[in-house]
Amino acid sequence: MSHDRLPVVIAAAAGVAGLAISIYLTVVHYSALPLVCSTTAAVDCGRVLSSGYAVIAGTGVPTSMAGVAWFAVSTTLATAQLARPSSQNLAHIHLVWSGLGLATVLYLVFVEIVQLGAICIWCTVVHILVLVTFLVVWIHRSRLTM
Amino acid sequence: MAGHTPRPRRPATKRARKQPVRKPISRTPEWLAPVGVVAGVALLVGVFLVIRYMNTPAPPRAIDSTSTTAVVAAITSLPASELDQVGLGSATNPIKRISGSLLTDSTGKPVVFYLGAEFCPFCAFERWGMIIALSRFGTFSGLQATTSSATDAYPNTPTFTFRNATFTSHYIDFQPIETSDRNGSPLQSPTAAQQALLSRYDTSDAIPFVDFGNQYAFTGATYTNPGILDGMSWSQIAAALEQPGSAQAMAILGSANLITAATCQLTGQQPASVCSRAIIQAIEAKL
Numbered sequence: 001m002s003h004d005r006l007p008v009v010i011a012a013a014a015g016v017a018g019l020a021i022s023i024y025l026t027v028v029h030y031s032a033l034p035l036v037c038s039t040t041a042a043v044d045c046g047r048v049l050s051s052g053y054a055v056i057a058g059t060g061v062p063t064s065m066a067g068v069a070w071f072a073v074s075t076t077l078a079t080a081q082l083a084r085p086s087s088q089n090l091a092h093i094h095l096v097w098s099g100l101g102l103a104t105v106l107y108l109v110f111v112e113i114v115q116l117g118a119i120c121i122w123c124t125v126v127h128i129l130v131l132v133t134f135l136v137v138w139i140h141r142s143r144l145t146m
Numbered sequence: 147m148a149g150h151t152p153r154p155r156r157p158a159t160k161r162a163r164k165q166p167v168r169k170p171i172s173r174t175p176e177w178l179a180p181v182g183v184v185a186g187v188a189l190l191v192g193v194f195l196v197i198r199y200m201n202t203p204a205p206p207r208a209i210d211s212t213s214t215t216a217v218v219a220a221i222t223s224l225p226a227s228e229l230d231q232v233g234l235g236s237a238t239n240p241i242k243r244i245s246g247s248l249l250t251d252s253t254g255k256p257v258v259f260y261l262g263a264e265f266c267p268f269c270a271f272e273r274w275g276m277i278i279a280l281s282r283f284g285t286f287s288g289l290q291a292t293t294s295s296a297t298d299a300y301p302n303t304p305t306f307t308f309r310n311a312t313f314t315s316h317y318i319d320f321q322p323i324e325t326s327d328r329n330g331s332p333l334q335s336p337t338a339a340q341q342a343l344l345s346r347y348d349t350s351d352a353i354p355f356v357d358f359g360n361q362y363a364f365t366g367a368t369y370t371n372p373g374i375l376d377g378m379s380w381s382q383i384a385a386a387l388e389q390p391g392s393a394q395a396m397a398i399l400g401s402a403n404l405i406t407a408a409t410c411q412l413t414g415q416q417p418a419s420v421c422s423r424a425i426i427q428a429i430e431a432k433l
Binding site: 052053106110113114117118131134135138139142 | 176179180183184187190191194195197198201238297298299300301349350351352366369370371373
């Protein structure tokens with residue numbers, strides 16, 4: 001694997017991992033599957049995922065569904081860049097998409113810390129994957145534009 | 147110097163003549179921007195933690211049993227017309243129809259089962275609506291004032307605990323379980339039958355969990371922002387509930403109407419003075 005393709009490969013891997021977690025959280029929301037998560041004072045997935053913020057405002061759609069959509073698009077963009085590694089357009093679109101994801105993550109972290117006072121460990125892993133995606137996409141685009 | 151032969155001067159090469167005339171400008175390192183982003187995110191998280199700390203209200207002053215009785219009396223004697231006026235208010239409806247056989251106690255009365263914990267802020271909020279709603283079907287005694295955890299979400303939310311409460315009713319058997327005190331220490335445990343309910347209908351282990359005779363159930367609170375009770379005393383909340391337009395009344399009385407409607411489904415629409423009210427009928431139609 002060439003050094004230049006590594007950021008895109010990482011973005012694709014983060015996309016697949018985030019997609020898997022988001023699908024798991026969505027399935028748990030709609031089914032009777034138990035949520036695997038430890039509960040301490042600050043970490044409580046149940047509290048976060050049963051709060052009003054666990055669904056997209058004004059709908060019954062779980063927020064994790066938005067995660068499924070975001071990671072699906074991000075993985076698709078990363079895969080497309082693996083096929084066309086020198087495409088500046090793809091890199092630019094992916095950077096904008098990652099920026100939107102990171103902004104959403106910051107809002108959700110605000111909700112967890114300030115509004116709910118609890119952290120969902122699954123959500124945190126997803127948030128880190130979005131941050132990693134943003135960083136590697138940024139690096140990839142910077143290399144292309146140099 | 148003896149024996150020292152001076153070296154001939156090396157002729158200037160082409161390479162040597164091409165020495166840069168100024169120091170080259172170094173490129174910004176590739177890692178600098180990503181590190182900056184990570185630092186920015188970390189800073190924001192730190193700011194969030196500070197906001198959280200700054201906005202954590204002090205616990206309201208504890209009230210004695212006489213004041214507790216007065217507050218409970220006030221909120222359980224609100225005029226039905228006010229509850230009608232609020233309707234669903236700002237409450238959300240998490241109540242779901244479930245497919246169980248009607249759960250009754252040994253006397254044949256439908257069971258309303260509640261599972262919560264004293265530390266839990268959503269339980270703290272939900273108890274206000276539950277007390278108001280269930281008091282339309284019976285009478286509480288032994289309710290004690292308490293607050294949710296000081297270190298949880300919506301810290302120190304004023305509420306009452308069902309820990310030592312009793313409920314007498316001709317229509318339903320209310321079975322509350324408070325699993326932990328406000329510090330997280332264990333209090334009460336569900337029976338095997340109640341545990342079976344939880345395993346079936348509360349698979350995410352969320353609290354509060356309320357089962358209406360195995361016909362309806364919900365987890366979580368019927369209002370998304372228990373923070374509307376932040377910094378208020380029990381008496382202030384009781385006073386706010388007498389104002390139908392207040393945020394507290396819209397949320398708590400809306401929640402009470404939802405719980406009333408679900409309970410009416412169990413009692414064969416009894417008592418008629420409660421269940422036949424137009425707003426309750428309208429909410430029942432949505433369940």
